[in-house]
Amino acid sequence: MAAYISFQPKDFFSALKYTGTGSSNAVTGVGFSPDAVWIKTTSNAQKPCMFDTVRGVQKVIYPSEATAEITDATLLTAFGADGFTVVSDSDVNGSGYAFSSWNWKGGTTTGKPTVGETITPTGYSYSATAGIGMYAYTGTGANGTIAHGLSSAPEVVIVKKTSAIEEWVFGGTMLTSGAYKLVMNTTAAQLSEAGAFNSTLPSSTVISLGTSGGTNTSTGGYIMYAFAPVKGYSKFGAYQGTGDVNSQYIYTGFQPSWVMIKKTNATSGWYIRDLGQSVSGTTPY
Numbered sequence: 001m002a003a004y005i006s007f008q009p010k011d012f013f014s015a016l017k018y019t020g021t022g023s024s025n026a027v028t029g030v031g032f033s034p035d036a037v038w039i040k041t042t043s044n045a046q047k048p049c050m051f052d053t054v055r056g057v058q059k060v061i062y063p064s065e066a067t068a069e070i071t072d073a074t075l076l077t078a079f080g081a082d083g084f085t086v087v088s089d090s091d092v093n094g095s096g097y098a099f100s101s102w103n104w105k106g107g108t109t110t111g112k113p114t115v116g117e118t119i120t121p122t123g124y125s126y127s128a129t130a131g132i133g134m135y136a137y138t139g140t141g142a143n144g145t146i147a148h149g150l151s152s153a154p155e156v157v158i159v160k161k162t163s164a165i166e167e168w169v170f171g172g173t174m175l176t177s178g179a180y181k182l183v184m185n186t187t188a189a190q191l192s193e194a195g196a197f198n199s200t201l202p203s204s205t206v207i208s209l210g211t212s213g214g215t216n217t218s219t220g221g222y223i224m225y226a227f228a229p230v231k232g233y234s235k236f237g238a239y240q241g242t243g244d245v246n247s248q249y250i251y252t253g254f255q256p257s258w259v260m261i262k263k264t265n266a267t268s269g270w271y272i273r274d275l276g277q278s279v280s281g282t283t284p285y
Contacts, residue, residue, distance in 0.1 A: 004231040004232025004233075004253070004254075005230060005231065005232040005233050006129075007129055007130070007233075009232075009233050009254075009257070010031050011031065011032055011105065012032070012104065012105045012127060012129070012130035012132070012233070013102075013103065013104055013105070013130070013233075013257060013258065014029075014030045014031050014032070014034070014101075014102075014103045014257075015100065015101070015102055015103075015257050015258055015274035015275050016029055016030055016083070016100075016101045016103060017042075017098065017099065017100055017101070018099050018101065019096065019097070019098060019099070020041070020086075020090075020092075020093040020094040020095055020096060020097040020098075020099060021093060021095060022088060022093060022094065022095030022096075023087070023088060023093075024077075024085065024086075024087050024088075025085065025086050025087070025093050026078075026080065026083065026084075026085045027083045027084055027085070027086065027101065028080065028082045028083040029082065029083060030082055030083040030084070030101075030103045031082065032082070032103075032105045033079055033080065033081050033082070033105070034053075034079060034083070034084060034103035034104060034105060035052060035053045035054070035079075035104060035105055035106035035107065035125045035134060036050070036051070036052040036053075036103070036104040036106070036132075036134055036225065037050070037051045037052070037076065037079075037084055037101055037102070037103050038050050038051075038063070038101070038102040038103075039051075039076075039086070039091070039092050039099055039100070039101045039102075040099065040100055041090075041091070041094060041097045041098060041099050041100075042098045042099065042100050043097050043098040044090070044094060044097050046090050046091040046094065046097070047062045047064055047065065047091050048062065048063045048064055048091075049061075049062060049063075049075060049076070049091050049092055050062070050063055050160075051075075051076045051084075052125070052134050052223065052225075053079055053106070053125055053134075054123045054124060054125050054134045054135070054136045054223065055069065055123075055136060055162065055223055057076060057077055057078055057079065058071050058072060058073050058075065058076065058077055059071050059162075060072055060075050060076070061160050061162060061223070062185075063168060063184060063185065064185055065185055066165050066166055066167050066168070066185055067165055068161070068162060068163060068164050068165055068166075069160075069162035069163070069221075069223075072089065073087065074087045074088045074089040075087065075089050075091065075092050076092060083103075084101075084103075100274060102258060102274065104130075104132050105127060105130065105132075106124075106125030106126045106127050106132055106133065106134055107125060107126075107127055108124075108125065108126050108127060108128070108149065109123075109124065109125050112124055112126065112147060112149040113147045113149050113205065114147050115147060115205060116145055116147055116205050116206045117145055117146055117147040117206060118140075118144040118145050119137050119138075119139075119140055119144040119145065119146050119209065119216075120137070121135040121136055121137045121146060122136045122137055122138060123135075123136045124136065124149075126148065126149050126150065126226075128149060128150050128151045129151070129230075130230060130233065130234075131150055131151065131152070131154075131227060131228035131229060131230040131233070131234055132150075132225070132226070132227055132228075133148050133149060133150055133154070133224075133225070133226040133227075133228075134223065134224070134225055134226075135148070135223070135224045135226070136162075136221070136222065136223050136224075137221075137222050137224065138219060138220065138221060138222070139161075139209075139215070139216040139217045139218055139219065139220040139221075139222060140216060140218060141211055141216065141217055141218030141219075142211065142216075143198045143208070143209065143210055143211060143216075144208075144209050144216065145206040145207065145208050145209065146206060146207050146209065146224070147205055147206050148202065148205070148206065148207050148226050148228075150226065150228040151228065151230075152204060152228045152229065153201070153202045153203055153204045153228060154202040154207060154226040154227055154228045155172055155173040155174075155202075155227065155228060155229055155236040155237075156170070156171070156172040156173075156226070156227040156236050157170075157171045157172065157197065157202060157207055157224060157225070157226050157227075158170050158171075158184065158224070158225045158226075159171075159196075159209075159214060159215045159222055159223070159224045159225075160222065160223055161213065161214060161215075161217075161220050161221065161222050162221045162222060162223055163220050163221035163222075164220065166213050166214050166220075167183045167184075167185055167186070167214050168183060168184035168185045168214075169181050169183065169184070169196050169212070169214040169215055170182040170183070170184045171196060171197045171201075172236060173201060173236065173237075174236060174237055174238035174264065175190050175264060176190065177199070177201070178197050178198070178199050178200045178201040178208070179192055179193065179194045179197075179199040180192055180193070181193050181196045181197070181214075182262060182264065184270070187267050187268060187269055187270075188267060189263070189264060189265055189266050189267055189268075190264045190265070193212060194210060195210035195211050195212035195215075196209075196210055196212045196214060196215050197209060197210055197215065198210035198211075202226070207224070207226060231253065232253060232254050233254065235252045235253065235254075235256075238264070241263075257274060257275055258272070258273075258274045258275075259272065259273045259274075260272045
């Protein structure tokens, strides 16, 4: 409901579909210059791909895989004023393939608060208005904190080690506590691991990190995506399934453009729906 917010949601998030061409393809219509782009074909079995301005163009990580970041000039090669450019790789631009792209805007790249911070990001882009932050950092191997600069405590934090093979670590308030995680590239139920986030949920100022391989080994390279709730724009939470064939209504307070669901207490796939196009499977694509 727009009455809750002072901005247009479409200025910070866009779910845009496009058709692959198999050659250089400037995709427009996002509505802003994106700082994070998640792409998945909905017509073929290619890998999902994640890009962001903090790590830079041509650098990809795959949400379905534990592989390290790679640099590939055949994937996304430019972030534009109204979209992005993809080239020939079938994961992002297979000829005739249908694609969904999910795009977020950050934008603040200097002047982030540092109070309480013990791990200094090597780069970042965040929006306190829209409650999203992206932070690249080098791990220390010791419990630490990163100041996020958002207007409230993040309720979802996703971390991927970019310098080596390592699982995607998903933490959030919908899990049992800060000592639990989901592994985003698997179907596993929530797992207990104190070392991921030092058994601590994010505060209004900092995100805590432990010493696990997935979040903070010494000299390891990482990217973190953090999401704080903004009334009327974003919401995160948990619900108890009923098995009712007539469906179950989950109140958000607004019409969502993008929804991701994962069963937390048992093995289950991840499910995404955006504006009428569902993407489901054993991993979030």
